[in-house]
Every structure is written in C-alpha cells, then in structure tokens.
Amino acid sequence: MKRLFFFIFILSHLTSFSQNTNTKNTISPNRLFDFWLGEWDVFTNDELVGHNTISLQQNGNLLQENWVSEKESFTGTSYSFYNEKINKWQQIWIDKNGNNLLLKGNFENGKMVLLSGTDSNMGEAQSLHRISWIVMPNGDVKQVWESTIDEGKIWSIQFEGVYKKKK
Numbered sequence: 001m002k003r004l005f006f007f008i009f010i011l012s013h014l015t016s017f018s019q020n021t022n023t024k025n026t027i028s029p030n031r032l033f034d035f036w037l038g039e040w041d042v043f044t045n046d047e048l049v050g051h052n053t054i055s056l057q058q059n060g061n062l063l064q065e066n067w068v069s070e071k072e073s074f075t076g077t078s079y080s081f082y083n084e085k086i087n088k089w090q091q092i093w094i095d096k097n098g099n100n101l102l103l104k105g106n107f108e109n110g111k112m113v114l115l116s117g118t119d120s121n122m123g124e125a126q127s128l129h130r131i132s133w134i135v136m137p138n139g140d141v142k143q144v145w146e147s148t149i150d151e152g153k154i155w156s157i158q159f160e161g162v163y164k165k166k167k
Contacts (some may be wrong), residue, residue, distance in 0.1 A: 029084075030081075032106075032107040032112065033080055034063075035135050035141065036133055036141055036163075037063065038053075038054060038165055039051075039165065039166040040052045040053070040054070040163040040166060042163050043164060044159075044160060044162075049071070050068055050161075051067075051070070051166075052066070052163065053065070053066045054066075061082075063078075063079070063080040063081070064077070064079055065078040065079075073096075074095065075095065075096045076096065077094055078092060078093040079091065087106075088104045089105055089106060089107070091114055099122045101131075103116050103120075110135065113130065113132045114130070114131050115128065115130050116130075122147075127148065128151070129146070129147045130145075132144045132146075136162070140165075142162050143159070145159040146158060
C-alpha cells in the first residue's frame with residue numbers, strides 16, 4: 001500500500017512539474033489574427049463609417065472579411081491566411097470596383113502588420129501599402145492603412161478606424 005501511495009505521489013509531482021515547466025504560452029502563428037474575428041461597427045473620429053464581418057472559413061484556415069460602407073454603396077472582401085511555406089500572413093483585398101491589395105506580413109510588437117509590393121492595383125502604379133491592426137486594451141481593434149509613392153520615405157494615412165464589436 002505504501003508503494004502505491006509513493007507511486008501516486010511521484011506521478012502527481014512529475015505531472016505537475018511537466019505542466020509547470022511549460023509556462024510559456026505560445027499561440028500557433030495561424031491563430032494570431034483571430035482577434036479580428038467578429039461583427040464590427042467601424043468608426044473614424046467617433047463617426048460610424050461602416051460595418052465589417054470577419055469569419056473563419058475553410059476549417060479555420062482562412063479569415064474572410066466583408067466590408068460595407070455606411071454612407072456609400074461601397075463594399076469589399078478580403079481573404080487572409082497564414083502561409084507556412086513563407087512563415088507570413090497573406091491577404092488579398094478586392095473592392096466592388098476591382099481594385100485590389102496583395103499584402104504579406106506578420107504579427108509583431110502587439111500588432112498585425114501587412115505590406116504590399118507594387119503588384120497591387122490600388123492607387124498609383126509605384127504605390128506601396130501598409131495596413132496595421134492593433135488590439136486596444138478594451139478589446140477594440142484600431143486599423144491604420146498607409147501608402148507611400150517614394151519607396152517608404154513618406155507614408156500617408158489612407159484610412160484610420162476603430163472597430164467596435166456589435167452588441
């Protein structure tokens with residue numbers, strides 16, 4: 001009987017030790033954009049500018065965005081996924097006029113940052129785009145879309161909005 005208690009005692013300590021040694025909580029790279037999932041109202045300077053729905057598709061491997069502008073009849077859709085081959089997130093955005101952004105990047109320093117090359121069909125031929133999504137302490141998400149036509153010397157804000165979860 002003493003051996004049984006000793007065995008249980010050792011086993012429980014080994015189990016708790018193995019659990020405690022792995023205290024680093026890591027999130028799989030393909031889950032790092034999940035903070036953007038949901039139904040959102042989007043505001044610029046406290047003015048409602050649109051509605052956005054971001055959902056998981058394809059067995060959790062794809063984030064699909066559907067944007068609807070509040071004042072205009074403007075819509076757009078994006079597809080975002082983590083590409084394990086290049087260890088980067090990729091996104092393609094297409095609006096109702098056929099304009100598109102082809103973006104790549106990663107979650108770094110508390111925000112998702114995706115950059116385009118000149119192969120996007122948005123703005124001037126040589127324009128580059130950078131979009132950042134930052135999780136705010138209250139759970140809102142701030143999105144900043146910037147572009148440059150001088151290879152990144154000067155960036156101009158194209159859109160800055162705050163996503164608030166629909167209630």
